[in-house]
Amino acid sequence: MIEPVRPISIDDIGQARARIAGTVLRTPLVKLEMGDGAPDIRLKLENLQPTNAYKIRGATNAVARLSNAERARGVWTISAGNAGQGVAYAARQIGIPCTVVAIETAPQTKLDRMRALGATIVPVTYDDAWKAAESHEFPGLDATFIHPFDNHDFIAGHGTMGLEILEDAPDVRTVIAAIGGGGLISGVGSAIKARRPDVTVLGAEPETAAPYALSLREGGPRKFPDWQASFVDGAGGKSVTERMWQRMRPVTDGTITISLKQTAEAMRLIAEKSRTIAEGAGALSLAAALTGQAGQGPIVCIVSGGNIDLNKFAELVAT
Numbered sequence: 001m002i003e004p005v006r007p008i009s010i011d012d013i014g015q016a017r018a019r020i021a022g023t024v025l026r027t028p029l030v031k032l033e034m035g036d037g038a039p040d041i042r043l044k045l046e047n048l049q050p051t052n053a054y055k056i057r058g059a060t061n062a063v064a065r066l067s068n069a070e071r072a073r074g075v076w077t078i079s080a081g082n083a084g085q086g087v088a089y090a091a092r093q094i095g096i097p098c099t100v101v102a103i104e105t106a107p108q109t110k111l112d113r114m115r116a117l118g119a120t121i122v123p124v125t126y127d128d129a130w131k132a133a134e135s136h137e138f139p140g141l142d143a144t145f146i147h148p149f150d151n152h153d154f155i156a157g158h159g160t161m162g163l164e165i166l167e168d169a170p171d172v173r174t175v176i177a178a179i180g181g182g183g184l185i186s187g188v189g190s191a192i193k194a195r196r197p198d199v200t201v202l203g204a205e206p207e208t209a210a211p212y213a214l215s216l217r218e219g220g221p222r223k224f225p226d227w228q229a230s231f232v233d234g235a236g237g238k239s240v241t242e243r244m245w246q247r248m249r250p251v252t253d254g255t256i257t258i259s260l261k262q263t264a265e266a267m268r269l270i271a272e273k274s275r276t277i278a279e280g281a282g283a284l285s286l287a288a289a290l291t292g293q294a295g296q297g298p299i300v301c302i303v304s305g306g307n308i309d310l311n312k313f314a315e316l317v318a319t
Contacts (some may be wrong), residue, residue, distance in 0.1 A: 002136055003152065005243050005246045005247055006152065007190065007250070008152065008155050008156050008159055008186065008187060008190035008191075008247075009190075009194070010190075010191065010194040010195065012152070012156040012159070013156050013159035013160060013162070013163060013187070013190065013191050013194075014163075015156075016057075016061040016153070016156040016157045016159065016160055017160040017163060019060070019061050019064045019065075020057060020060040020061050020064070020157060020160065023050075023056070023060045023089075023090070023093060024049065024050075024056055024057050024060055024157075024160070025048060025049055025050065026164055027044060027045050027046050027048050027049065027161075027164070028045050028048070029042050029043070029044050029045075029164075029165065029168040029169055029300065030042060030043045030045060030274055031043075032269075032273050032274075032286070032301075033273065034273075039289060039290075039292075039294075039295070039296045039297045039299060040296065040297030040298040040299065041286065041289050041290075041297060041298075041299050041300075041301055042169055042172075042298060042299070042300050042301070043270065043273075043274055043286065043300075043301055043303050044161065044164075044165060044300055044301065044302045044303060045274065045276055045303050046161065046282075046302060046303055046304050046305065047276055047277065047278055047279075047282055047303050047304070047305055047306030048276065048306075050089065051082070051085040051086055051089050051113070051117075051307075052085075052305060052306045052307050053082035053085065053086065053234070053282075053304060053305030053306070053307055054082075054158060054161065054184060054302070054304045054305065055082040055083045055085065055086035055087075055148070055305075056085070056086040056089055056090070057086075057157040057158050057160055057161060057187075058083075058086065058151070058153070058154035058155060058156075058157035058158045058183060058187065059077075059083065059086030059087040059089065059090045059146065059154065059157070060086070060089075060090045060093075060157060061153050061154065061156055061157030061160075062087075062090075062146050062151055062153040062154045062157065063075065063087065063090035063091060063093075063094065063096075063146065064090070065153045066144060070144040071094065071096050071144070072096075073142065073143045073144045074091075074096050074097035074098065074099070074143040074144065075087060075091050075096060075097075075098050075099075075143055075144050075145075075146050076098065076099040076100065076101065076138070076141050076143045076144070076145055076146070077098075077099075077100055077101070077145070077146045077147070077148050078100070078101045078102075078129050078132050078133050078138075078147075078148050079100050079101070079102055079103070079106075079110075079114070079148055080102070080103045080106045080110065080129075080233045080234060081102070081103075081106045081107060081109075081110025081111070081113070081114065081233070081234065081307055082110070082234055082304075082305050082307060083148035083149075084100035084102055084110070084114045084119060084148075085110065085113050085114055085117060085307070087100070087119075087146050087148075088100065088114055088117035088118055088119035089117050091118070091119075092117055092118050097118075097120070097143070098117075098118060098119045098120070099119065099120045099121075099122060099141060099143060100114050100119045100120070100121055100122065101122045101124055101128075101129060101132055101138050101141070102114065102121050102122065102123055102124070102129075103123075103124065103125070103126050103129045103233070104123040104124060104125060105126065105229060105233070106233060107233065107307065107308055107309045107312065108309055109307055109308060109309045109310075110307050113307065122138075122141075126229065126238075127238075130237070130238050130239075133147070133148070133149075133150070133181065133241075134239075134241055136150075148181060148183070149180070149181030149182055149183030149184075149186075149244065150181065150182075150183070150241065150243050150244055150247075151183070154183055154187075155183050155186050155187040155190070155247065156187060156190075157187065158183060158184050158186070158187030158188060159187035159188060159190050159191040160187075160191070161187070161188050161191070161302065162175070162187065162188040162189070162190070162191025162192045162195075163191050163195075165188070165192070165300050166191070166192065166195055166196060166199075169298060169300055171298050172196075172199055172298050172299075172300050173199060173200065173295065173297060173298055173299065174199065174200040174201075174202060174289075174294045174295060174297065174298075174299045174300070175188060175189075175192055175199060175200070175201050175202070175299075175300045175302070176202045176203070176204055176256070176285040176286075176288050176289055176294060176299060176300070176301050176302065177189075177201075177202075177203060177204065177285055177302045177304065178203070178204050178205070178234070178235040178281045178282070178284040178285055178302070178304050179203040179204065179205050179212050179235060179236075179237075179248075179255060180234060180235040180236060180237050180281065181237055181244060182212070182237075182240065182244035182247060182248045183244075184302070184304060185201065185203050185248060185251075185252055186244070186247040186248050186251060188201070188302065189201040189248070189251030189252050190251050192251070193250075193251045200253045200254075200294070200295075201251060201252050201253050202252070202253060202254050202255060202256060202288065202294055203248075203252060203254070203255030203256070204235075204255065204256050204257075204258055204284035204285050204287065204288035205235065205236055205255055205256075205257055205258065205284070206230060206232040206235065206236045206257075206258055206259075206260060206263060206280070206284065207257050207258065207259050207260070208226075208227070208228040208229075208230050208232070208236060208260065209224055209227050209228065209230070209232070209235075209236025209237060209238070210224060210236065210255070210257045211223065211224040211227075211236075211237055211238065211239050211240045212240050212248065212255045213255050213257050215240045215245060216254065216255065220245065221239065221240040221241060221242050221244070221245035222239065222240060223238060223239040224237075224238055224239060230260055230280070231260070231263075231264075231279075231280045231308070231312060231316060232260065232263055232279075232280035232281050232284065233279075233280065233281070234279055234280065234281030234282070234304065234305055234307075235280070235281035235284055235304075236281075256288035256291060256293050256294065258284055258287040258288055258291070260280075262287040262290070262291070263280050263283050263284055263287050264280075264283075264316045264317065264319065265287070265290075266278070266283035266284070266286040266287035266290065267279075267280065267282075267283040267313070267316060267317055268316075268317035269286065269290075270282075270283055270286060270303060271317060274303075276303070276306060277306040277308065277310075277313060278303050278305070278306050279305050279306055279307050279308040279313075280308070280316075281304055281305060282303045282304045282305045282306055283303070284304075285301035285302050285303065285304070286301045286303070288301075289301050
């Protein structure tokens with residue numbers, strides 16, 4: 001039975017922080033130096049996590065919250081790569097099996113890393129993966145399901161990042177996070193709005209897959225009619241589900257739509273300035289900040305992940 005949606009409280013997030021402390025890194029917040037007149041932008045480098053993506057926060061908290069009976073069944077999740085790595089990592093930590101229903105077009109880097117962490121991979125089409133995400137089930141799997149975004153404990157784990165941002169940047173005015181399923185921005189937004197309701201929380205979506213922008217324009221959860229796959233595989237869903245609309249809407253202030261060219265340019269800038277690699281989804285937040293639509297700052301951009309094939313990365317940043 002799927003639990004009803006309820007708000008992510010600051011107590012939920014504080015308890016998650018204690019629970020994941022031995023596994024998850026407190027990632028650095030690095031100022032992006034771009035010269036006089038440029039907006040004040042700081043990068044929250046979640047690409048430096050052990051799995052090179054923020055999903056390890058939610059996955060570790062969700063796995064830690066399982067009962068003994070749930071753990072005994074093993075776990076499964078749905079992923080284009082980052083959630084799968086996070087759940088597989090957390091499952092390996094406590095010695096339980098993990099299966100990932102993986103989008104077959106996921107970068108080979110992500111598939112290889114999930115397997116290296118001990119996950120069993122079940123490749124499926126993007127459409128089938130999204131159907132499983134909406135229905136919370138997949139034929140033939142009877143392990144304990146850990147949803148990659150619509151899961152209270154998963155989202156509370158992501159909220160721990162919001163606490164770190166407020167502590168490391170008490171002068172922050174705007175926080176930007178990529179939106180795929182909506183779990184990242186729901187968690188971070190819940191923490192930010194609980195402590196600092198004056199801080200603006202914005203999403204970032206690729207123009208090829210921007211269902212939250214469409215949903216906000218039309219006043220309710222919508223499917224994105226012209227969805228296209230792209231190198232931004234870790235963000236940009238096919239739709240906003242009713243449940244995620246309920247989670248995101250109260251703790252966000254809007255979203256910015258980004259072109260693929262702007263995203264690739266942001267990937268290059270992150271590499272040049274921070275000497276770290278951001279995947280497409282990881283660079284969306286910076287691309288959004290550079291449009292000017294988020295103001296002069298201080299703006300914190302969440303670099304949500306860095307899992308991308310190096311040849312593809314080199315191709316994108318060289319053009």
